[in-house]
Amino acid sequence: MVHCDSRRLGSRIGVLLSACALFGPTIAEGIEPAAPRRSAFRAQNAEEAAAWRAASRAELFRLMRMEDQIAAHRLDNQGRSALTLDARSLSTEPSPRGRFARHEIEIASRPDRRIRVVVTIPTNASPRATPAVVCIHGHGGNRNIVHDPSSPYRGFATALAESGYVTLSTDVGQHEVQGAERTLMGERLWDLMRVVDLAASRPEVDPRRIGCGGLSLGGEMAMWLGAMDERIAATVSSGFLTTMENLRVGHCMCWDFPGLQEGYEFADIYSLTSPRALQCQNGLRERLPGGFPIELAERAMADIRRAYRADERLDRVQLATHAEGHVFDVAFGKAFFDTMLGPSDSR
Numbered sequence: 565m566v567h568c569d570s571r572r573l574g575s576r577i578g579v580l581l582s583a584c585a586l587f588g589p590t591i592a593e594g595i596e597p598a599a600p601r602r603s604a605f606r607a608q609n610a611e612e613a614a615a616w617r618a619a620s621r622a623e624l625f626r627l628m629r630m631e632d633q634i635a636a637h638r639l640d641n642q643g644r645s646a647l648t649l650d651a652r653s654l655s656t657e658p659s660p661r662g663r664f665a666r667h668e669i670e671i672a673s674r675p676d677r678r679i680r681v682v683v684t685i686p687t688n689a690s691p692r693a694t695p696a697v698v699c700i701h702g703h704g705g706n707r708n709i710v711h712d713p714s715s716p717y718r719g720f721a722t723a724l725a726e727s728g729y730v731t732l733s734t735d736v737g738q739h740e741v742q743g744a745e746r747t748l749m750g751e752r753l754w755d756l757m758r759v760v761d762l763a764a765s766r767p768e769v770d771p772r773r774i775g776c777g778g779l780s781l782g783g784e785m786a787m788w789l790g791a792m793d794e795r796i797a798a799t800v801s802s803g804f805l806t807t808m809e810n811l812r813v814g815h816c817m818c819w820d821f822p823g824l825q826e827g828y829e830f831a832d833i834y835s836l837t838s839p840r841a842l843q844c845q846n847g848l849r850e851r852l853p854g855g856f857p858i859e860l861a862e863r864a865m866a867d868i869r870r871a872y873r874a875d876e877r878l879d880r881v882q883l884a885t886h887a888e889g890h891v892f893d894v895a896f897g898k899a900f901f902d903t904m905l906g907p908s909d910s911r
């Protein structure tokens with residue numbers, strides 16, 4: 565998109581020059597290409613791509629120990645799950661400017677696990693006509709921080725709520741597995757799928773216009789949710805696109821689980837989102853070395869584009885490069901949701 569490129573050019577030159585001066589060769593030059601992955605995307609056309617996605621989702625749900633949950637998760641034609649949410653409203657309050665109401669709702673993620681979700685509902689939302697976005701925080705955050713304009717999330721959830729979106733956020737930062745038979749990543753993903761269940765159950769929400777977005781670990785979980793839950797029509801994954809080689813150094817290893825690295829790169833996981841809409845955001849002032857450098861993001865995006873090219877949907881994928889560091893770019897994200905989920909109904 566033009567607005568992405570126009571914003572990146574000037575500052576990018578300066579950042580790259582300073583990176584070279586400090587560290588010699590760029591980060592990308594210092595990292596060997598990854599070895600071929602067993603289940604990597606290799607499809608040449610849409611039919612082969614669809615078969616790869618179905619097989620890969622089945623394998624990944626198995627590796628994340630979610631097979632029984634997915635089998636029980638049966639959806640109707642409106643995207644509503646057969647599993648009961650047992651939703652309970654804990655509190656409701658109007659937003660300061662009266663554009664939306666903030667609800668704290670508790671749902672059953674599993675029969676033995678209840679989670680809290682902050683849900684914002686636009687004032688005067690029309691039945692089954694409102695887009696919704698699941699807003700996801702990263703390490704050290706919680707379900708409220710995506711509404712904080714002074715945080716790295718820049719209050720993107722509030723920006724969407726004030727523009728007429730339903731927003732939903734829950735806590736995904738746990739590092740201890742709750743169920744002995746599960747995996748950490750599987751539990752985080754399942755909680756988020758249950759939040760999508762809550763979105764699809766809301767009378768205001770158009771179930772064809774549900775998106776997700778997040779930063780850092782939240783960008784990672786947006787990747788997983790967009791990849792594995794086909795109800796997600798648009799994904800904004802900020803501050804995460806990179807390679808596994810890079811994420812093995814200086815990062816929390818909670819992204820890993822047995823079998824993942826043998827089969828897949830992150831570009832393959834993102835490729836599961838095709839042909840649905842995907843924006844990845846990376847900042848030019850990411851921490852170097854480490855962080856999520858733009859050179860590696862561009863390399864990974866080239867791989868992701870192969871999937872969208874096979875589906876003939878290159879218009880639905882983009883790398884939005886912004887001039888800041890490890891933050892969520894609200895303008896890029898909101899513009900993408902507006903384009904891909906359609907205009908919200910209360911503006």
Ligand SMILES: [Zn+2]
Nearest residue numbers: 703816817818
């Ligand atoms: Zn972690």
